[in-house]
Amino acid sequence: MRVNFTVNGRPQEADDVWEGESLLYVLRERLGLPGSKNACEQGECGSCTVRLDGVPVCSCLVAAGQVEGREVVTVEGLADYARQRSCASDACGTSLQNAQQWEATGDSQTGEGTELSPVQQAFIDAGAVQCGFCTPGLLVAADEMLERNPTPTDADIREALSGNLCRCTGYEKIMDAVRLAAARQGEAV
Amino acid sequence: MDFLRPASWEEALAAKAEHPTAVPIAGGTDVMVEINFDHRRPEYLMDLNRIGDLCEWEVGEDSVRLGASVPYTKIMEHLRAELPGLALASHTVASPQIRNRGGVGGNLGTASPAGDAHPALLAAGAEVEVESVRGARRIPIDAFYTGVKRNALAPDELIRAVHVKKADGPQQFSKVGTRNAMVIAVCAFGLALHPRTRTVRTGIGSAAPTPVRAKTAEEFLNAALEEGGFWDNGKIITPSVAKQFADLCSAACNPIDDVRGTASYRRHAVGVMARRTLTWTWESYRGARRTTEGAA
Numbered sequence: 389m390r391v392n393f394t395v396n397g398r399p400q401e402a403d404d405v406w407e408g409e410s411l412l413y414v415l416r417e418r419l420g421l422p423g424s425k426n427a428c429e430q431g432e433c434g435s436c437t438v439r440l441d442g443v444p445v446c447s448c449l450v451a452a453g454q455v456e457g458r459e460v461v462t463v464e465g466l467a468d469y470a471r472q473r474s475c476a477s478d479a480c481g482t483s484l485q486n487a488q489q490w491e492a493t494g495d496s497q498t499g500e501g502t503e504l505s506p507v508q509q510a511f512i513d514a515g516a517v518q519c520g521f522c523t524p525g526l527l528v529a530a531d532e533m534l535e536r537n538p539t540p541t542d543a544d545i546r547e548a549l550s551g552n553l554c555r556c557t558g559y560e561k562i563m564d565a566v567r568l569a570a571a572r573q574g575e576a577v
Numbered sequence: 578m579d580f581l582r583p584a585s586w587e588e589a590l591a592a593k594a595e596h597p598t599a600v601p602i603a604g605g606t607d608v609m610v611e612i613n614f615d616h617r618r619p620e621y622l623m624d625l626n627r628i629g630d631l632c633e634w635e636v637g638e639d640s641v642r643l644g645a646s647v648p649y650t651k652i653m654e655h656l657r658a659e660l661p662g663l664a665l666a667s668h669t670v671a672s673p674q675i676r677n678r679g680g681v682g683g684n685l686g687t688a689s690p691a692g693d694a695h696p697a698l699l700a701a702g703a704e705v706e707v708e709s710v711r712g713a714r715r716i717p718i719d720a721f722y723t724g725v726k727r728n729a730l731a732p733d734e735l736i737r738a739v740h741v742k743k744a745d746g747p748q749q750f751s752k753v754g755t756r757n758a759m760v761i762a763v764c765a766f767g768l769a770l771h772p773r774t775r776t777v778r779t780g781i782g783s784a785a786p787t788p789v790r791a792k793t794a795e796e797f798l799n800a801a802l803e804e805g806g807f808w809d810n811g812k813i814i815t816p817s818v819a820k821q822f823a824d825l826c827s828a829a830c831n832p833i834d835d836v837r838g839t840a841s842y843r844r845h846a847v848g849v850m851a852r853r854t855l856t857w858t859w860e861s862y863r864g865a866r867r868t869t870e871g872a873a
């Protein structure tokens with residue numbers, strides 16, 4: 389079947405989609421957006437987290453056909469999404485080509501020279517990325533929490549990220565990164 | 578596999594009548610796991626997300642009509658006053674991502690003994706509104722669970738809503754697991770005080786083939802509270818009464834040994850949760866009584 393939906397602000401069309409396929413599979417294998425990670429395929433790990441009509445969900449548990457006509461934001465579109473939110477500019481979105489080619493074109497150690505969302509920059513600055521597999525899901529979940537709750541307590545952060553597993557870091561650096569992003573967001577206002 | 582996309586409730590009923598094997602999918606948090614792992618290959622998958630009123634709720638005089646697909650997040654945010662037990666249970670469901678998608682209709686459809694909503698529904702008192710092209714009916718929650726992952730639905734029926742009694746007293750929910758998030762209950766317990774009828778209702782999760790009430794324990798406690806005039810004098814519940822209640826709740830279990838826990842642990846833990854939730858709710862009832870009646 390064919391599925392039409394909006395990805396990172398632009399209309400997209402996926403063809404030859406199997407009826408039992410997940411949104412995650414469509415994003416990764418049909419649209420060439422491998423930022424959302426495939427790990428547990430049962431909603432336990434959060435590494436496939438995307439926003440569906442603004443709400444964080446596990447894309448592995450959304451049937452492809454269910455996103456017809458709806459809006460999805462993936463980690464590839466996070467920088468653009470955050471920029472639009474901060475300046476409330478006209479929505480232009482991220483093209484599929486740009487999203488597919490998204491990479492840290494500048495210095496991947498410091499993020500310099502690359503367009504990053506504040507939460508992405510904070511993850512780099514706080515050293516919250518180790519193997520990096522859980523990072524996209526954490527970024528999407530953390531960004532959404534900071535949008536909803538600009539001054540989170542530690543308990544709020546833990547709650548918001550409770551569905552995202554990291555097996556490397558012990559979460560302390562991730563907590564640091566989200567606190568840093570929140571503090572910078574507060575300064576900017 | 579065919580993907581059915583009814584745009585209205587009537588269309589969904591017609592599709593389910595035509596294809597009784599069609600598997601309804603709303604939040605997908607149970608169904609997609611089975612499909613991803615190749616445990617299930619339904620002939621038809623029926624998306625219910627386009628039916629907007631399944632995501633709505635109405636607060637009535639005595640009960641809340643909760644659409645089958647209202648996500649747990651909304652229950653936590655909007656129905657904490659009316660349905661405190663269910664709101665607490667909702668908060669223990671998996672993670673924010675799952676709570677944004679999953680709802681009580683799916684919990685009822687799957688009818689797993691470990692579903693988090695069940696103890697709260699049993700304790701509060703509820704009816705499941707189901708419908709087919711043949712007509713609508715309401716199934717009392719006590720008659721809904723018929724076996725392990727089995728419920729009273731006919732093959733052509735769909736769950737439209739659940740009518741949950743509004744709280745008329747304190748309610749509590751307790752769940753045992755290895756961490757606060759992402760846990761399938763080792764066992765769970767819901768308790769609701771109903772001062773209007775001077776009764777207590779319970780719900781036990783994950784400690785029997787189906788979610789169950791501890792009816793003997795309820796009867797014992799109702800009699801003990803009545804006899805001691807507790808509802809009127811608001812005294813602390815006698816420890817021996819609380820202990821007897823806890824033991825009877827343990828006895829209502831019919832658990833198994835599995836990877837999450839042993840049968841004897843489950844029986845023990847249900848007793849502990851029964852005593853604790855009774856204490857918490859009763860203290861809250863006594864507190865409210867003191868405030869409303871101004872008794873020194």
